[in-house]
Amino acid sequence: MSATGVSFEKSKSWLLVDCGEATQHQLLRADLSPYHLSVICISHLHGDHCYGLPGLLASMAMSGRTDPVYLIAPQAVVQFVMSTLALTQVTLPFDLHTMAIEQTDQFISLEFCYIEIIPLKHRVPSFGFKITEALIPRKLRIKQLHSEGIASGPHYNLLQKGQDVIYQGQRLAANTYAFPSWRPRSVIVCGDNEKPSLLSSYCDDIDMLVHEATFTHPDLMRVGTHTGHSDAKRVAQFAQQYQIPALILTHFSVRYHGEGMLDVLENEARTHFHGNLRLAYDFLVLTVPKQLLSE
Incomplete structure (x- = not known):
């Protein structure tokens, strides 16, 4: 299940990309509070990326939040959320501003960040989000x-x-x-995507790429290259080509679950990428260092 939080220290508000099942339960153990969750971006309509959203919104309502919340998602996901809330008679004490990606400009300016929407390639329409901090002294x-x-x-x-x-x-x-005071920090968080090259025009100034690596390259060749997913080799090669400082791999096939099973993915990625590489796990927290500017 996918869920990635992005926050900047100059604002209590934070942003969530995707909301798989049990996201609200995991947030109980995380440092990010649902009370301050201001923006939710959903990459595509598959359940492992959005089934947790109605429950999270309901929990945010119970937490007492009254400030508006922005939901940026495919139209089908917006319909799913609104229908679920209506059928279960959930009344939100805050305004939920829904923005269907198909009807939204690719660049969104919010108080604490800027968001660029990046079309990706998957079995259904899928998107990535380039998030750049805005509140810099x-x-x-x-x-x-x-x-x-x-x-x-x-x-x-x-x-x-x-x-x-x-x-x-x-x-x-x-x-x-x-x-x-410092160069704006940017991170790209992707939904499912079989073609990393679609990110090419967005990567010149990013500090971190969060991208799925569902398979190793040999396993992807065996199951077929048009699964809608990427392999560790392909993503690592792309990140190395564009000299991305940090690469975070996520969304691993269940075939790699178990002690030591992810090593083959990590080894494949390290062969082709020489920057800061991490394989995501629950509650992983990473800090992007500031690049201070002078007169």
Whole structure:
């Protein structure tokens, strides 16, 4: 069952990609609180990616959340959720803003993050999500301000907040006199996808790729290449080609369940990818380091 949380330290709000069965139960043991869950992205309509959603929303209602929640998902998933809530007579105390992917712009701007929707290839329409942080403290270019004779005052604070100001009849552009403290961090979290190359135009500036590796390459060749899934070799080669710093593999076939059974997947991926590689497990927490910027 798939569920991946993404959070940034400057906001209590966080984002969830996919919501397989028992997601709400696992969240009871995680550091991320459903009360602060603001955005839910569902990659496709298969049950291992969305069956946990009605229960999670009901639990969020019981937690007392009143702030709006955004659901970004295929139209069929939106219909499934709304029908289930109606049939079970669940009344949400918060506004659920549903955004059907088929009718939504590929770029969505929210308070704490930006989301790009990436079409993938699976047996049904499937999507990935590029999530980029938005709330980054800004630093003033103090030397430049002083060199131009711009004395300190309330306008400094406004510039630092990203607002243009008028100073002694002159317009000061915030982007000229202030800059982000660090480079925005980005991660791509994918649904099921048999063609990693579809991510090519989105990978130049990402810090981490979360992608399924359902099979090893030899096993995929045996079961057929059009399963709608990827193998560890193909994903690792792609991540190496685009010099992605961190690769997280998920969504493993049940044939690899059991002690030591995932080693063959990890070994195959490490042969082709030389960055930070992890195989996902429940409650895995990873931190993307900041790349600080200077004047």
